[in-house]
Amino acid sequence: MTQPILRIEDLSISFSSPDEADIEAVRQVDLTLTPGKTLALVGESGCGKSVTARAVLRLLDANARIPHGRILFQPEGSEPTDIARLKPDSLALRAIRGNQIAMIFQEPMSSLSPVHTIGDQIDEMVLIHERVNRKQARARTVALLDQVGIPGAKERADAYPFELSGGLRQRAMIAMALACTPRLLIADEPTTALDVTTQAQILDLLRQLQADFGMAMLFITHDLGVVAEIADEVAVMYLGDVVEQGNVFDVFRAPQHPYTQALMNSIPKMARKADRVRLNPIKGTVPAPKDRPEGCAFTSRCPHAFGPCASERPARTVVGEGHHARCHLLTRQTEEALA
Amino acid sequence: MSTLLRVEHVSKHYTLSGGLLGAERRLDALSDINLSVEAGETLAIVGESGCGKTTLGRCIIQAQPVSDGRVTYHPLGGGDVELTALNKRQLKPWRQDIRMIFQDPMSSLNPNMRVFDIVAEPLRIHKIAKGKALEDKVISTLAKVGIPAEAVGRYPHAFSGGQRQRIGIARALVLDPKLVIADEAVSALDVSIQAQVLNLLEDLKREFGLTYIFISHDLGVVNYIADRVVVMYLGHVVENAPTEMLFERPRHPYSEMLLEALPIADPLRRKGRSTELRGEIPYLGNRPKGCPFHTRCKYAEDRCRAEKPVLRPVAGTAQEAACHFAETLTLKGAYEDNPPQVASAALAGAGGLPGRAGQ
Ligand SMILES: Nc1ncnc2c1ncn2[C@@H]1O[C@H](COP(=O)(O)OP(=O)(O)OP(=O)(O)O)[C@@H](O)[C@H]1O
Ligand SMILES: Nc1ncnc2c1ncn2[C@@H]1O[C@H](COP(=O)(O)OP(=O)(O)OP(=O)(O)O)[C@@H](O)[C@H]1O
Ligand code: SF4
Numbered sequence: 001m002t003q004p005i006l007r008i009e010d011l012s013i014s015f016s017s018p019d020e021a022d023i024e025a026v027r028q029v030d031l032t033l034t035p036g037k038t039l040a041l042v043g044e045s046g047c048g049k050s051v052t053a054r055a056v057l058r059l060l061d062a063n064a065r066i067p068h069g070r071i072l073f074q075p076e077g078s079e080p081t082d083i084a085r086l087k088p089d090s091l092a093l094r095a096i097r098g099n100q101i102a103m104i105f106q107e108p109m110s111s112l113s114p115v116h117t118i119g120d121q122i123d124e125m126v127l128i129h130e131r132v133n134r135k136q137a138r139a140r141t142v143a144l145l146d147q148v149g150i151p152g153a154k155e156r157a158d159a160y161p162f163e164l165s166g167g168l169r170q171r172a173m174i175a176m177a178l179a180c181t182p183r184l185l186i187a188d189e190p191t192t193a194l195d196v197t198t199q200a201q202i203l204d205l206l207r208q209l210q211a212d213f214g215m216a217m218l219f220i221t222h223d224l225g226v227v228a229e230i231a232d233e234v235a236v237m238y239l240g241d242v243v244e245q246g247n248v249f250d251v252f253r254a255p256q257h258p259y260t261q262a263l264m265n266s267i268p269k270m271a272r273k274a275d276r277v278r279l280n281p282i283k284g285t286v287p288a289p290k291d292r293p294e295g296c297a298f299t300s301r302c303p304h305a306f307g308p309c310a311s312e313r314p315a316r317t318v319v320g321e322g323h324h325a326r327c328h329l330l331t332r333q334t335e336e337a338l339a
Numbered sequence: 340m341s342t343l344l345r346v347e348h349v350s351k352h353y354t355l356s357g358g359l360l361g362a363e364r365r366l367d368a369l370s371d372i373n374l375s376v377e378a379g380e381t382l383a384i385v386g387e388s389g390c391g392k393t394t395l396g397r398c399i400i401q402a403q404p405v406s407d408g409r410v411t412y413h414p415l416g417g418g419d420v421e422l423t424a425l426n427k428r429q430l431k432p433w434r435q436d437i438r439m440i441f442q443d444p445m446s447s448l449n450p451n452m453r454v455f456d457i458v459a460e461p462l463r464i465h466k467i468a469k470g471k472a473l474e475d476k477v478i479s480t481l482a483k484v485g486i487p488a489e490a491v492g493r494y495p496h497a498f499s500g501g502q503r504q505r506i507g508i509a510r511a512l513v514l515d516p517k518l519v520i521a522d523e524a525v526s527a528l529d530v531s532i533q534a535q536v537l538n539l540l541e542d543l544k545r546e547f548g549l550t551y552i553f554i555s556h557d558l559g560v561v562n563y564i565a566d567r568v569v570v571m572y573l574g575h576v577v578e579n580a581p582t583e584m585l586f587e588r589p590r591h592p593y594s595e596m597l598l599e600a601l602p603i604a605d606p607l608r609r610k611g612r613s614t615e616l617r618g619e620i621p622y623l624g625n626r627p628k629g630c631p632f633h634t635r636c637k638y639a640e641d642r643c644r645a646e647k648p649v650l651r652p653v654a655g656t657a658q659e660a661a662c663h664f665a666e667t668l669t670l671k672g673a674y675e676d677n678p679p680q681v682a683s684a685a686l687a688g689a690g691g692l693p694g695r696a697g698q
């Protein structure tokens with residue numbers, strides 16, 4: 001088996017705030033990423049996906065802390081580095097960021113400079129990573145823009161971000177992330193702003209790059225259709241905890257955690273009006289991190305909650321090859337089977 | 340039903356500077372758009388990235404001037420208000436009725452304002468409430484979209500993407516508008532919260548007769564929420580149809596392409612390399628002659644390259660399409676139990692269906 005390129009172990013992240021108690025946005029995250037493979041990270045809005053992703057590059061807000069956990073980055077042929085222990089602005093981290101690990105951010109406007117053309121911004125990236133002159137850099141930029149499907153790439157390189165539609169901006173962001181051919185690409189909702197045909201193109205493109213360069217990918221999305229299309233593995237998060245990780249086929253066929261099961265059931269069906277039912281979201285609302293039960297975070301909404309759920313943290317249980325879940329039901333069943 | 344909004348012959352072009360040496364160029368973002376929105380309906384606008392959906396929304400609320408054409412609002416109490424003829428001051432009262440939820444929440448929420456003030460601002464501008472009443476209204480509107488009261492003192496950056504999107508929704512709904520233009524308003528939300536927000540929008544519609552223009556690329560959501568769908572391609576309306584008819588049997592090849600590209604939440608039915616990569620998306624500043632879709636259309640014939648089809652009713656249906664062959668093409672819909680369509684022999688014989696084999 002290929003050695004993992006990134007292992008996140010028991011990670012937690014909290015934010016301090018002037019007029020609220022500390023917010024433990026991420027409580028218990030374990031994730032494993034392998035070269036050449038795509039891990040999709042899914043979960044409810046606000047459950048901590050983006051914060052987890054930004055922690056890998058240590059691009060968290062100033063009020064964030066990492067109370068415990070490890071983020072082990074180990075490209076082929078080198079020793080593991082614990083990113084959680086590096087200083088956010090250290091040389092070691094800067095060598096990793098953008099060079100070995102690149103990120104596509106959820107909202108393109110917040111990461112593109114409004115006062116420079118997209119061509120200039122991508123040229124800059126190319127110049128940092130490759131020994132080329134300006135003219136060659138621009139040629140590479142145009143090729144990248146073309147590759148991500150921006151029509152009229154040569155002219156569009158001279159456009160400012162505000163002159164581009166949401167989807168074109170997103171594609172410019174992707175081109176920028178690919179400029180350094182990273183070993184690990186973190187893509188935070190990269191196709192959310194895109195229509196289905198463009199989305200299909202981008203997914204193809206990412207798959208292609210992965211096949212060509214053996215890049216590992218952490219793909220954050222809430223669209224289970226996209227997950228089914230692109231992922232090798234899926235990790236499901238709920239309110240700061242990774243509750244399940246496994247092979248995409250196993251997780252879709254036989255989800256083990258009640259939250260994953262509920263998620264799979266709330267996909268809108270392509271049905272005619274007459275057959276349409278009011279969408280059936282998971283009962284109740286996500287509690288704020290401060291109201292999170294000490295035990296399983298899903299207790300307040302779980303239809304199966306019982307004795308230990310509210311107070312005891314469920315253990316990470318193996319439910320199949322490379323398939324784990326955290327739910328007391330899983331251990332209860334084995335205990336009962338043993339008794 | 341009465342018509343609430345009418346868009347007539349609206350065009351919008353941008354002038355692009357041609358870099359250091361190049362000459363200025365014109366980019367036609369919207370070409371002669373005609374559509375009307377009935378009171379109480381949900382009209383969805385779908386189409387490829389860059390086809391002009393946001394531009395159309397911004398032209399309707401007059402966030403930017405149209406280059407040509409008219410937008411007329413018919414308030415429920417009667418009368419015609421030609422929005423495109425009003426100046427800023429005259430527009431102000433109507434801005435309360437017509438609200439837009441912007442696509443990119445990060446760029447539309449002021450980063451230096453607390454969330455409470457972001458949502459309170461429209462109430463203050465329009466002098467609708469103050470003091471305790473204002474506070475209650477803001478808190479209850481935020482609660483409806485799932486933002487808890489204790490978080491209202493935070494700044495936008497301290498929220499997740501989906502939470503910011505919901506703050507944008509609250510800001511639009513807080514004025515109790517009549518017409519809401521929702522630009523990709525639920526695209527960053529997971530299925531469960533998306534369902535809550537969609538249910539909320541439906542409830543408001545039922546309770547207060549709200550009308551929506553719902554811009555989205557998520558056809559699953561569109562099928563669920565829309566009464567009618569307008570499909571846009573390169574600044575044109577190419578199809579306008581009741582939702583169910585569009586999903587049952589689209590009448591424009593581009594609509595079919597969109598439905599076909601829909602990802603299915605089942606890894607065993609993975610589509611792999613999509614067949615839809617065929618053909619270039621033309622650059623708006625460089626639009627082809629004839630039918631704007633002919634460079635990618637698998638049914639294109641000589642006539643398509645020469646003659647531009649106009650949007651017209653398709654005989655025998657309640658659909659409108661801009662395709663020369665809207666009546667005769669048998670296009671594939673999206674409902675899961677759709678019987679497999681047999682392509683017409685004439686087209687298959689003409690080799691008109693590349694990429695179809697092996698599906
Ligand atoms: N700087 C901050 N200060 C306080 N809380 C924060 C800060 N940044 C994020 N949070 C909180 O951390 C939680 C996790 O946010 P995150 O952005 O990771 O969510 P997400 O899973 O990416 O959601 P979405 O799908 O909506 O993008 C949220 O509840 C958010 O409000
Ligand atoms: N201020 C501007 N200056 C120049 N061109 C612009 C400007 N705003 C938009 N455009 C161009 O007009 C076209 C339509 O843009 P618009 O934002 O309406 O697309 P859209 O359909 O909303 O796409 P998306 O789904 O990606 O949001 C695009 O080609 C865009 O680049
Ligand atoms: S541990 Fe308990 S509350 Fe949590 S998912 Fe399992 S059964 Fe439900």
Ligand code: SF4
Pocket residue numbers: 591592593630631632633634636637638639640643648661662663664
């Ligand atoms: S007019 Fe011709 S090119 Fe245009 S959509 Fe119809 S068949 Fe295709």
Ligand SMILES: [Mg+2]
Pocket residue numbers: 049050051106188499500501
């Ligand atoms: Mg996020």
Ligand SMILES: [Mg+2]
Pocket residue numbers: 165166167392393394442522
């Ligand atoms: Mg848009």
